Amino acid sequence: MVWNETIDQDTTTYGNLSPHEQDYLHKYSDLLVDYKGEWTDIDLTGSTEPPKDLFIDVRVLKDAGEIQTEYGVFNLTKDSQFYVRHADVQRLIQQGYLQML
Template sequence: MYGETALKLIRDCRRNPDHPSPYQEDSVRAVIAEIKLLFNEVHLLINEYAADGDQPPPPIAAAVAMHSLAVKRSKRCLLAYHNHRVKIIKELVWTVGSIPPETKLRCSPGEIELSVQYRNALMAYRSEFLDLDLTAAPVPPGDVFVEVRVVKDCGEILTESGTIRLAKGTQHYVRRTDVEQFITQGYLKHVE
């Protein structure tokens, strides 16, 4: 049935709203091939009756309309799929600074290139505001100190009050500004 593969791409986006799943290159290619096939069919049907100057019979007109709608729907699904992935990649680059390695494995080469170009553009933009951290939360934090649990081993970090060893599974009470970047990157988890 026409449009089934495109619908699978949309379902994939709904299943993974916050992080990209592996890029579905085969499905994308199948949808593009389906669009080309339907477009050629519409083109042939229209040309067959346009040469004579006749109006196509109602069944042919209905087939042309259905194929045209299927092409438009599949295009919208492809655009929605890629737009969803681009939004996630841009959000990761904006908050973390780059795409994490485990996420990079799920991206297409074009998406990786997008992240590099977006990161370069973002760094050029941020360089104009040296005194302002654009990645900071727009709402001021309620507490100066936070309790965090280490999710991934970070080693030793240098803070205003000295060095801290952030070993996986340990919990620390530290200044928010010292560990905010680690929380954003997913190395630490804020304990409420």
């Protein structure tokens, strides 16, 4: 759960955890943050497998505003589609803002 998404206390998954599991999750998340702080260029929450395609087609599921990438600015409005670099939008896909086509 921590590797693939942010901890959100309002999610169904979090609500299904026992108090001991919630405490463990918070402590584990804190450890990840501390460890990541030593080597800031390492993304421990990213995928461990290389992307199959460098660029992908995505559809916007929820409005997310503008995002800035090295290839330009994208205005993410619901139901719009873009051809973007996978690394630039991977986190938005994990958070449910975008869907890979």
